[in-house]
Amino acid sequence: MKILVTFKSVPDPYESAAPGGSPATAKSVINPFDEIAIEEALRIRERGEATEIVGLTIGPAAVEEQVRAAIAMGLDRAIRIDDSRALDPYAIARILRAVVAKEAPEVVLMGKQAVDDDSNQVGQMLAGLLGWPQATFISKIEFLQNQTRARCTRETDAGLEIIEIPFPAIVTTDLRLNEPRYVSLPGLMKARKKPIEVQSCDDLGLKVEPRTKVVATERPPKRSAGVRVETVEELVAKLKEEARVI
Amino acid sequence: MDFSWSEQQRELLDAVSRFGREQLNYDVIENDRNAVFNHEAWKKCGEFGIQGLLVPPEYGGLGQDPLTTVAALERLGYACKDNGLLFSINAHMWTAVIPLVFNGTETQKRKYLPGLCNGSLIGGNAMSEPNSGSDAFALATTATRQGDKYLLNGSKIFCTNGPIADLLVVFANVDKSRGQDGITAFVVEKGTPGFDPSHKIEKMGVRTSPMAEVFFENCEVPAENLLGKEGGGAFLFTRSMTWERGCILASAVGSMQRLLEKCIRYANERKQGGHSIGKYQLVATKLVDMKLRVESARHMLYHYGWLAGHRKAVYLEAAMTKLYLADAWVKCAEDAIQIHGGYGYMTEYEVERELRDAIGAKLYSGTSEIQRNIIASLIGL
Numbered sequence: 001m002k003i004l005v006t007f008k009s010v011p012d013p014y015e016s017a018a019p020g021g022s023p024a025t026a027k028s029v030i031n032p033f034d035e036i037a038i039e040e041a042l043r044i045r046e047r048g049e050a051t052e053i054v055g056l057t058i059g060p061a062a063v064e065e066q067v068r069a070a071i072a073m074g075l076d077r078a079i080r081i082d083d084s085r086a087l088d089p090y091a092i093a094r095i096l097r098a099v100v101a102k103e104a105p106e107v108v109l110m111g112k113q114a115v116d117d118d119s120n121q122v123g124q125m126l127a128g129l130l131g132w133p134q135a136t137f138i139s140k141i142e143f144l145q146n147q148t149r150a151r152c153t154r155e156t157d158a159g160l161e162i163i164e165i166p167f168p169a170i171v172t173t174d175l176r177l178n179e180p181r182y183v184s185l186p187g188l189m190k191a192r193k194k195p196i197e198v199q200s201c202d203d204l205g206l207k208v209e210p211r212t213k214v215v216a217t218e219r220p221p222k223r224s225a226g227v228r229v230e231t232v233e234e235l236v237a238k239l240k241e242e243a244r245v246i
Numbered sequence: 247m248d249f250s251w252s253e254q255q256r257e258l259l260d261a262v263s264r265f266g267r268e269q270l271n272y273d274v275i276e277n278d279r280n281a282v283f284n285h286e287a288w289k290k291c292g293e294f295g296i297q298g299l300l301v302p303p304e305y306g307g308l309g310q311d312p313l314t315t316v317a318a319l320e321r322l323g324y325a326c327k328d329n330g331l332l333f334s335i336n337a338h339m340w341t342a343v344i345p346l347v348f349n350g351t352e353t354q355k356r357k358y359l360p361g362l363c364n365g366s367l368i369g370g371n372a373m374s375e376p377n378s379g380s381d382a383f384a385l386a387t388t389a390t391r392q393g394d395k396y397l398l399n400g401s402k403i404f405c406t407n408g409p410i411a412d413l414l415v416v417f418a419n420v421d422k423s424r425g426q427d428g429i430t431a432f433v434v435e436k437g438t439p440g441f442d443p444s445h446k447i448e449k450m451g452v453r454t455s456p457m458a459e460v461f462f463e464n465c466e467v468p469a470e471n472l473l474g475k476e477g478g479g480a481f482l483f484t485r486s487m488t489w490e491r492g493c494i495l496a497s498a499v500g501s502m503q504r505l506l507e508k509c510i511r512y513a514n515e516r517k518q519g520g521h522s523i524g525k526y527q528l529v530a531t532k533l534v535d536m537k538l539r540v541e542s543a544r545h546m547l548y549h550y551g552w553l554a555g556h557r558k559a560v561y562l563e564a565a566m567t568k569l570y571l572a573d574a575w576v577k578c579a580e581d582a583i584q585i586h587g588g589y590g591y592m593t594e595y596e597v598e599r600e601l602r603d604a605i606g607a608k609l610y611s612g613t614s615e616i617q618r619n620i621i622a623s624l625i626g627l
Contacts (some may be wrong), residue, residue, distance in 0.1 A: 014267070027260060065257055182265050185258060185295030185308055192254065 001050040001147045004105035005041045006096060007034035007070055009063040010116040030066045039180035041109050046106025049143045049208065050107075052076050056099055058092060060084035064196060071194050072187035073180070079197045081204070088212040093125035100130060100203040104146070105168065112137050112172040123172035133165040136172040171246045190210075203222045249548045251253040255314055262318045265294050266325025274328045274454075278380040278599055283410055286480075287331055292365015292433035296322065296335060296586045301347055306360035313551035316496040320547065321409070323497025324504050327596065329603035330454030332497040337406035337455070338362070338582050339358050340490035342369025345415050345431065349474035354433065358413065363375040370407030371415040372434075372460050373483065373577035375400065380616050382593075383426040383480055387462060394611075396432065398462040408443040408458025412436050415486075416462070429479035440465030451602035490611045492550040495571035498607060502540045502575055506598055507581045509533055512586055523585075532581045539574040546570055559620050562624045569617035572607035 011026035027134035030038070046048045055075040057067055060082065067078050081095055100108060113120035126133035135141075144164070154161040155174045165171075201208050229235045239246045277284055284339050285533065299315045301307020310318070323332055343362050346355060361367035378384040387400025398418050405414065421428040430560045432442055445459040474482045497505060511534060513524030524527045550567045553560045580600035583590035590597040609612045 015337060029264075065253075065260075068257065069261070182269055182290075182294065183261055184293055185299075188257060188261055189308065 001107075002052045002054065002103070002105045003041045003044065003050050003077070004054050004056055004100060004103055004108045005034075005037050006056045006108065006110040006122075007031060007038060007066070008057060008111075008114045008116075009066040010057055010114055013115055017091060021208055028063065028066060031111050031114045033113060033115070033175070035111075035172055035180040036157075036175070036177050037111050037171075038070055038073055038075070039178045040173060042181070043178065044141075044143065045074075049147050052102055054079065054105065056096070057081070058083050058087065058095060067196050068188065069183050070190045071191035071196075072183040074187075077197065078194070078197060082198050082200050083208075085210055087208065087213055088117040088210050089119045089121035089125055091208045091210055092122050094208055095201065095204065095206060096122065097129045098206050100126070102204070105151070107167060108170045110170070111173050112174055123170050127170040130168075130170070132168050132170055134170040134172070135163055135165050137174045138171055139174050139176045141177070143172060169172050247549070247552050249313075249552070251317075255317070256326040257467055258310075258314065259317055259321050261413040262296075262321040263325045265290075266322045266460070269294075270326040270331065270509070275455045275593060275596070277328070277597075278294055278330070279593075281448065281456070284328060284331055285332065285410075287328065288334070288368065289333075289365040290361065291335060294573070295363075297338060297343065297365060298359075298363030300339070301343060301359055301363050303535055305347075305355050306363040311551075312493070312554035315550060316493050316547050319493065319496035320500040320503075320544070321400070325501025326497075327504070328454055329497070329501060329600070330452040333452040333603075333606075334368075334407050334410075334455040336490070336494045336497065337371070337468050338369045340494060341371035341373075341406075342413065342415050342485055344486045344489045345371075345473055345482055346433075348485060349431070349478070351470075358433070358443075361412070367405035367411050368407055368410050369415070370405060370411045371486075372405045372408070373417050374402060374404045376403050379404075379451075380613060381485070383429060385417060385419060385429065387418040388417070388422070389420045389430055389432065389467075390405065391420065391469075396467045396472070398432065398434070398461065399463040400458040400462050402462075404447070404610075405443065405458045405460045406455060408460050409446050409456040411443065414460070414590070415473060416460075416467075417483060418462075420476055424477065426480045427477050429483070430476050431473040431479040431482050432467045433473050434462075434465065434467055435471075438465055438467060443550050448605075449601075451604070453602075453604050487611065488564045489559055491568035491617070492547075492560060494552060494611055495543075495568060495575065495607055496551075497548055498571055498575040498604065499540065499543050501600060501604075502536075502543060502578045504538050505578050505597070506533070506540055508597070509585045529585060532585060536578050536581055539578060543571050543574045562621065565612070565617045565620040565624075568611060569614055569621070572604075572614060575604040575607055576601070 005020045008031045009028040012029045017027035034220055041053045045053055047233050053076050055070045055078040058081040067080055072077050110123050122224055123136055135152035137155050138152045138153045142151045149164055149166045269290050295308050298307030299318055303309045344619040346358055362369050366542060373382060375385050389398050402475045413433055416432050416434045417429055419428040420430045421516045440463045443458045447457045447459060449457060485565045513529055513533060514522050516523045546567045553563055582597045583601060586595055586597050589595050
C-alpha cells in the first residue's frame with residue numbers, strides 16, 4: 001500500500017495575523033490541512049496499513065524548507081515539481097494526475113484546501129481527471145477488507161456523513177481528523193540528509209499554463225464596532241434592511 | 247563576527263519558535279499559582295531536542311555551537327510563556343549537562359547524557375548552603391572517603407530542580423584544611439540512601455520550577471560518581487558557572503521581545519483622551535527604551551555566544567551579559583506593567599508574572615553585586 005500525500009507552502013497564518021504582519025512578509029509553513037494529511041498517512045503506516053508514504057509539492061526551491069519539515073515528520077520520499085508560477089487548481093490537478101500516473105499510489109491524501117487561496121478544488125478535480133472515487137472533508141478514516149477500501153466520516157453542513165470508497169481513491173482532510181506531530185530538531189537534521197527528487201512539468205511531459213491570474217490581493221475590510229439595539233423589532237428591522245440577512 | 251543565520255540555523259530556529267508556541271503554553275497561570283512543574287512539557291522539550299542542543303551527537307545531543315544554542319533558547323523564551331519551565335531547563339543544561347560534557351568520564355557520559363538530552367532524566371546542582379551563597383567556596387558540606395565510596399554530610403539550599411531531579415551535581419569539601427582546593431563534585435542519584443531532596447521551598451517567581459532544600463546524612467556515593475578530580479570542584483564549578491552566566495538569560499531576551507510586542511499592541515489599542523496611549527510621549531518613551539534594551543541585550547547575548555564558540559576567554563563577557571540582561575529584563579517587565587496600567591497588575595493579563603519571574607535573575611548564578619565585583623576585578627580595580 002502506497003500513499004501519495006500532497007502539500008503546499010503557504011504564508012504562516014499565525015505570523016500574517018500578527019500586528020504588522022502581512023502574507024507578503026510572513027514565513028512559509030506547510031498548509032495546516034496538508035499537515036493533517038501527512039499526519040494521517042504516518043498514522044496509517046504506523047498501524048501497518050501502508051508501506052510507503054511519498055510526499056509531493058509544487059513550488060520553487062524556496063519551498064524545500066517545508067519539504068524538509070515534511071520529511072522530518074516521517075515521509076519516506078519527497079518529490080518537488082519545480083514551478084514558481086501561481087498555478088490555478090486545474091493546472092495543479094493536471095500535474096498531480098501526471099505524478100499519480102508515475103507513482104501509482106492506492107490513496108492520495110491531501111488537505112481539503114489551502115489556507116492562502118481557499119480554493120478547495122484540487123482534490124475534487126484530481127478525482128475527476130483520474131476517474132477515481134473521492135472522500136472529501138474527512139474527520140475519520142478506517143481501512144477495510146485488507147486495505148482495499150476505506151470507511152470515511154465526512155464533515156458536512158448537514159452533519160456527519162459516513163461513506164465507503166474502494167481504492168484507488170482521493171481523500172481530503174478536514175481540521176478535526178488529527179493533531180499533527182511536531183517536527184523535532186533531530187528529525188530536522190536527519191531530514192537534511194535525505195534527497196528531494198526534483199522534477200519539472202517537462203519531465204512529466206506536461207504543458208501547463210495557468211488559466212487564472214491574480215490581479216490584486218487586499219486585506220479584508222476592517223470590521224466596524226457593533227451597535228446596541230433597544231428592541232427585538234429594531235433588531236429584526238436592521239437585520240432585514242441593513243444587514244439584509246433575513 | 248557574523249550573526250546572520252545560515253539556512254540550517256534559520257530552519258532550526260523557526261522550528262523552535264513553532265514548537266514553543268504550539269506545545270508549551272497551556273495551564274501556565276494555574277501552574278504558576280499552584281507552583282506545579284509541567285513534566286509533560288519537559289519531556290516534549292527533551293524529545294524535541296532542547297536539552298541536548300549543546301551535547302555532542304555521540305551522547306544523544308545535537309552538537310550545536312553556543313551561538314546557535316543561545317539563539318534557540320531566545321526563540322524558546324519568546325514562544326513559551328512558562329518561564330519556570332525554561333528556568334528548570336537552564337539549570338539542568340548549565341549545572342548538570344555542561345559539567346558532565348566537560349568533566350565526565352566516558353562511562354559517566356554514556357550513562358547519563360542520553361537521558362539528560364532526551365527528557366527522561368532531570369538534573370541540577372547543589373552548591374549554595376545556608377551560610378555560603380555569594381561566598382560559594384566556603385561551603386560546609388563534607389565528603390569523607392571510605393573505601394570505594396564517599397560519605398556526604400551537610401545541607402544545601404536553593405537547589406533548583408531538587409524535588410524532581412534524577413541526579414544532582416553536588417559540591418562538598420573532602421578536606422577543609424585545603425580550603426577551596428578541597429572542593430569536589432559528585433553525581434548523586436535520586437534514591438541514594440541518606441540523600442533527601444524532598445523539602446520544597448516556596449518562592450516569588452519562576453514558581454513552576456521546583457526548588458528544594460537538600461540534606462545529606464551519611465549519604466553513600468560510589469567513588470565512580472566522583473565528577474572530575476578530587477579537589478577539582480572549584481574549577482569545575484567556575485566553568486559551569488561561566489556557561490550559566492552567559493546563557494541562562496537567553497530565554498529572557500525572548501521574553502523581553504514578547505513583552506515589547508505585547509506592550510506595543512496594547513499601546514495602539516488602548517484609547518484614553520481620544521488617542522491611543524502610544525501617542526503620548528511618556529508611554530512612547532518607555533517603549534522606545536524597551537526596544538533599545540531588548541536590542542542591546544540580544545547583541546550582548548549573541549556576542550557572548552560567538553566568543554564562547556570560538557574558544558575565546560569569556561569570563562568577563564559572561565558576567566557582563568548576566569548583569570545587563572537581568573537588569574534589562576526586570577526593567578522591561580516593570581515598564582510592561584506600567585504601560586498596561588491596572589490591567590498589568592492583574593494575573594489574567596500575564597504581565598505581572600513576568601516581573602515576578604524576572605526578579606530572580608538578579609540573584610541566581612551570582613547576584614548582580616557579585617557580577618559587578620567580577621567585572622570590577624577584571625577591568626583592573
